Amino acid sequence: MHIQDTHWSSASALAAGGGTVNSTTGDRRGDGPRTTPLRVDAQRNLEHVLRAAREVFGELGYGAPMEDVARRARVGVGTVYRRFPSKDVLVRRIAEEETSRLTDQARAALGQEDEPWSALSRFLRTSVASG
Template identity: 50%
Template sequence: MEKGLRADARRNRDLIVAAAQELFLEQGVDVPLEEVARRAGVGVGTLYRRFPDRDALLRAVGEETLRRLAGLAETARREEPDAWHALCRFLRGAVALRVGVLAAKLDPHLHQRIRAGADLHEIRQRVIAAVLAMIEQARADGVLRADVGPGDFALLMTLNVYTPPGMHDEQAMGRVVEIVLAGLRADAESPLPGAPLGEDDLRRYTAVRLPPTE
């Protein structure tokens, strides 16, 4: 995120990023940048002064999404009574951000560049640290099933659901998330196929490099 901006410049930047995120989700990442400026209520020149090209704007949207994920995880840990409720709150919030929808609309190579950006390393580490802490505690409390690993939560964070005609997106997503959460509890009876995805999978998914082994 840019530092040292005046208050009006910061406000315009935030409006542009919010409008871009909405339009990328609604129409895809090829939406005309003039439409982004209109949605943000700023001039096209203002948009291009902050973001010289589409890739710069996409990176800003990716950074803001990661920051919101980190904020969701840390707030959930701080405010919820235990790790299980914190995990549930975090996953509900992550799905509501529609991270999976945005990732699906990005060109795969551009998505990889955004994920691997060194300037986003600190934010990714915050997300990972919070998620790992919640998982470890929820498992120690005997609430989270043992055959679910950190990498599985990375998949759930990007959950994307097709909404059938006549049903609101929020209704469809909310129902699926609650079904998923019920299946994560330790008292769930049905075994899961395959092996749980571990911490390495979570780190690879968020493009955080592991230190070399000795």
């Protein structure tokens, strides 16, 4: 089984933080990925913000204020805006991560099945099971 790698590779490279996405802020300033790792507390806060944003936007929709995301993440709203200067940037980061996750699941299904229909079925079952 084979997927044209050009389409999937570019999508997963963006989703993985490659290209022009700044891994610190999640924005597209064109300065490339961060070369030094985040401090442990900053990485933890970033993970809390992303998790909280998924939950808040999932429950309340895109109209939910960034303050709700900060409150759910148990960080100050300044921390959220430091990493994500706008709601659009935050939502784009979440979408890129979800695209990467789904791409990984699709590739795994293709590697485990010989028939296209079986691979699609496996991918759909895995995607639904993982939420």
